[in-house]
Amino acid sequence: xxxxxxxxxxxxxxxxxxxxxxxxxxxxxxxxxxxxxxxxxxxxxxxxxxxxxxxxxxxxxxxxxxxxxxxxxxxxxxxxxxxxxxxxxxxxxxxxxxxxxxxxxxxxxxxxxxxxxxxxxxxxxxxxxxxxxxxxxxxxxxxxxxxxxxxxxxxxxxxxxxxxxxxxxxxxxxxxxxxxxxxxxxxxxxxxxxxxxxxxxxxxxxxxxxxxxxxxxxxxxxxxxxxxxxxxxxxxxxxxxxxxxxxxxxxxxxxxxxxxxxxxxxxxxxxxxxxxxxxxxxxxxxxxxxxxxxxxxxxxxxxxxxxxxxxxxxxxxxxxxxxxxxxxxxxxxxxxxxxxxxxxxxxxxxxxxxxxxxxxxxxxxxxxxxxxxxxxxxxxxxxxxxxxxxxxxxxxxxxxxxxxxxxxxx
Numbered sequence: 001x002x003x004x005x006x007x008x009x010x011x012x013x014x015x016x017x018x019x020x021x022x023x024x025x026x027x028x029x030x031x032x033x034x035x036x037x038x039x040x041x042x043x044x045x046x047x048x049x050x051x052x053x054x055x056x057x058x059x060x061x062x063x064x065x066x067x068x069x070x071x072x073x074x075x076x077x078x079x080x081x082x083x084x085x086x087x088x089x090x091x092x093x094x095x096x097x098x099x100x101x102x103x104x105x106x107x108x109x110x111x112x113x114x115x116x117x118x119x120x121x122x123x124x125x126x127x128x129x130x131x132x133x134x135x136x137x138x139x140x141x142x143x144x145x146x147x148x149x150x151x152x153x154x155x156x157x158x159x160x161x162x163x164x165x166x167x168x169x170x171x172x173x174x175x176x177x178x179x180x181x182x183x184x185x186x187x188x189x190x191x192x193x194x195x196x197x198x199x200x201x202x203x204x205x206x207x208x209x210x211x212x213x214x215x216x217x218x219x220x221x222x223x224x225x226x227x228x229x230x231x232x233x234x235x236x237x238x239x240x241x242x243x244x245x246x247x248x249x250x251x252x253x254x255x256x257x258x259x260x261x262x263x264x265x266x267x268x269x270x271x272x273x274x275x276x277x278x279x280x281x282x283x284x285x286x287x288x289x290x291x292x293x294x295x296x297x298x299x300x301x302x303x304x305x306x307x308x309x310x311x312x313x314x315x316x317x318x319x320x321x322x323x324x325x326x327x328x329x330x331x332x333x334x335x336x337x338x339x340x341x342x343x344x345x346x347x348x349x350x351x352x353x354x355x356x357x358x359x360x361x362x363x364x365x366x367x368x369x370x371x372x373x374x375x376x377x378x379x380x381x382x383x384x385x386x387x388x389x390x391x392x393x394x395x396x397x398x399x400x401x402x403x404x405x406x407x408x409x410x
Contacts, residue, residue, distance in 0.1 A: 002036040005323050006090060006104035008080050010041030010064050011049065012309045013291025014110035015385065016316030017323070019398035021108075022071040024324035024333075026395060035324070038074040039064070040092055040102070045132070050309055051379050052135040053170040053347075055177050060132055062385065070391040076102070080111060083262040085284050106286050106323040109273065110316060111257035113292035113307055118161075118252050122230035126161070127249045129170055138249065142181045145246055154244035156188045159235055160251055161227055163194035164201055165346055167251030168210060171219050172349030178247075190218070191243065193225045193235075202346065203361035206354055213351040254307050256293045263287065268295045270307070277336040279319040280326070288323045290315035299340035303359050309383050311339055314402045321400040335400045343405050345375050355408055366408040374406050382406065 007018045018039040025035050045061040052060060068075050078092035081099065090102045115130035117123050127141060128134040145155055158178060160171045171192040178188040192198060192214065198221040199210035214221055228238040234245040256271035265283040267273060272295035274282045279296060281287040291312035296305045305311040315337060322334040344361055346354045353371035357363045366374065382403075386393035 002033055003105045003327055004036040004038060004103065005106045005108065005320070005327060006102060007037070007039045007108040007110060007320065008090065009110035009112055009291070009293075010039060010043070010046050010075075011110065011112045011291060012046075012312035012383070013112065013293075013316035013319070014039060014041065014108070015046050015064065015067060016313050016398060017108040017110055017288075017290055017320030018068060018073045019071060019385070019394055020317045020320030020400055021324040022073050022320075023395040023398045024321050024328075025072075028324075028328055028330065028333075030328065032072050035328070036074065037072070037324075038076060038102070039068060040076045040078055040080060040090065042077070042079045044075075044077060046385070047132045048379070048383060049131070050383070052129040052132060053166060053173055054379075055173060055180075057132065057135055057139060059380070060135070066387070066389060067385045067394055070389045071394050080259060083107075083109075083259060085263055085287060088286065104286075106288065106327045108316075108319050108323050109260070109281070109287060109289040109293055110291045110312075110319070111259055111293055112312075113254040113256050113270075115250060116253045116255045117250065118227070120227050120230060123250065125232055125248075126230050127247065128251070129166065129249065130254070138247075141247065142177065146181045146183075151182055151186065152246075153186075154234060155246045156182055156186055157234075157243075157245040158188075158190045158247035158249065159243060159245040160190065160192045160249050161235070162251035162253065163192050163196075163198040163221070164251060164253060165344070167192060167194070168199070168202075168214070169347045169349075170249060170251060172213065172217055172347065172351065174247075175218050176350055189220065191220045191222060191245070193222045193227065195224065195226050197223045202344070202354075203356065205364055206346075206356050206361050209354050209364065209367055210346070210348070213348040213354070216351055217349055254292065260289075260293055268304070270295070278322045278334045279315060279337055280322070286326075288319040290319035294319075296337050298342065299338060303340075303342070305339065306342075310343070313383065314339060317398055318400045320398070339402050341405055345371060345378060345406070347372070347375050347379075357405070370408060374408055378406055
């Protein structure tokens with residue numbers, strides 16, 4: 001009977017975990033019928049989630065089977081509903097509602113994260129770009145505004161709640177997007193709200209650049225603002241101030257999949273599983289974790305990994321490789337995770353972008369058009385799997401290594 005590695009999740013960490021396990025299988029000369037690798041995902045696509053704020057959603061989805069089938073990885077379209085780490089099984093629910101158990105010998109938990117919806121009245125009516133479905137809903141919403149008669153001031157107003165990376169990137173896109181959707185019959189307004197100082201989360205060096213970009217794009221900002229309620233007509237702040245807006249979008253941070261609680265181990269404040277240097281979950285034998293659901297040490301100073309594809313992709317490549325090595329009795333071939341070179345490249349819409357380095361983003365590497373070129377390269381090609389079903393290229397890309405930082409134009 002074949003041994004089985006099961007990977008949960010089809011995001012950056014899950015896709016690359018499965019591919020890396022397949023690479024290890026080939027590297028060690030193990031037949032497919034001796035080591036089964038199966039990925040469970042609730043949908044047929046690998047979503048380039050970091051692009052969901054963009055106007056054009058066409059390139060955002062990559063068919064998982066285009067990547068997995070050529071390298072001999074099976075895929076099950078199902079939702080994970082429960083995990084039994086003691087019995088080494090996963091309960092999954094198919095799209096038709098049928099449930100079944102899936103046995104594993106080694107498990108890679110890569111179910112990622114989801115938007116943290118604030119405990120605010122009416123939050124469920126707000127939009128988001130956390131998923132492809134959310135981004136498509138925003139697209140439909142804006143199209144419906146354009147089709148409505150006689151746009152009002154509220155129709156031409158958008159409020160983005162949360163000035164983290166996603167909130168800033170979306171706010172920078174929206175003025176141009178609203179103008180393109182609603183036409184030139186009046187001014188559009190975009191307001192970016194945050195409970196702290198807008199842009200401060202990017203660090204002292206980056207904040208003035210962000211503030212200038214927002215100002216030049218006509219994005220209004222409100223720091224130290226707390227939302228008390230949301231409805232179809234806008235938001236009400238805690239102090240009672242009413243802001244009329246037909247478009248309200250949440251960008252209020254992320255939390256790891258609640259299924260991390262299955263393993264009865266102490267998770268961090270973001271709900272992430274503790275993992276060792278080889279990305280094995282501490283206290284859960286036979287279970288590895290990667291991506292947004294795992295908290296790993298990125299360097300010797302102890303900086304934790306961040307919820308970003310910058311870490312999810314290499315964590316996946318190592319978790320899948322290490323899980324396969326563990327199962328095949330080749331622990332000496334496992335690779336320890338380390339990602340000491342941290343960079344951030346923030347899209348600032350038509351203004352350009354901002355490229356920083358350092359855990360506090362203390363060094364500005366590039367900004368404006370030069371940084372935008374780097375951002376387009378990342379979003380358009382660097383973070384994509386090889387295309388065209390080229391199995392050798394896919395397996396080569398799954399090698400358990402950390403990519404160097406993207407080059408900046410001078």
